[in-house]
Amino acid sequence: MIFHREGFKIILFSTLLLGGLNFGLYEWLGDGWISRALLIVSLVLYVLILQFFRNPSRTTPVSENHIIAPADGKVVVIEDVEEPEFFKGKRKQISIFMSPLNVHVNRYPISGKVVYQRYYAGKYLVAWHPKSSTENERTTVVVENPKVQVLFRQIAGALARRIVCYANEGDTAAQGQEYGFIKFGSRIDLFLPTDCKVNVSLGQKTTGGETILAILA
Secondary structure, three states: OOEOHHHHHHHHHHHHHHHHHHHHHHHHHOOOHHHHHHHHHHHHHHHHHHHHOEOOOOOOOOOOOEEEOOOOEEEEEEEEEEEOOOOOEEEEEEEEEEOOOOOOEEEOOOOEEEEEEEEEOOEOOOOOOOOHHHHEOEEEEEEEOOOOEEEEEEEEOOOOOOEEEOOOOOOEEOOOOEEEEEOOOEEEEEEEOOOOEEOOOOOOEEOOOOOEEEEOO
């Protein structure tokens, strides 16, 4: 299993902490039920940490007509909305909720040039709250190419207290390439042209870098 670089320090710290706790308790109490219970709890917690930071390879169906899912998760919003930050007009919003059990690597949904990037400090409402898109800690990125401009926004949730965004204005984006990471549960909103053909449905699970969210008209 390949692990994301954002998890290296946490994995090392968890290894030392949980290993030290279990060794110390075993030395103090011996091989009793308390020591065994702590060992079981520690193993479960350690496996959860490892699976959260996994970074599987993905094969992206690269196409200038496709909008690719930027993250693993579940589609929780498909609707036409007003996008006030960059487009200042009507766009089709598709939102993906990532639970703590999902892969949390974020990938570019299209190829092109990064023309806009902003970070906003904010609240930590639960990621499915309607106001989380505008009030939570978030990072907005816009990529454009000759066919389209796409805005996608990383949103921190109640547990996710750190957004990592590697995209900078002027960067060249490659469809399916990693551009960020959000720790411990979160959401991504995408804002697309209203005339695009949505290729997913509410409740559908997505695979970052592989699932085709929409097809351009």
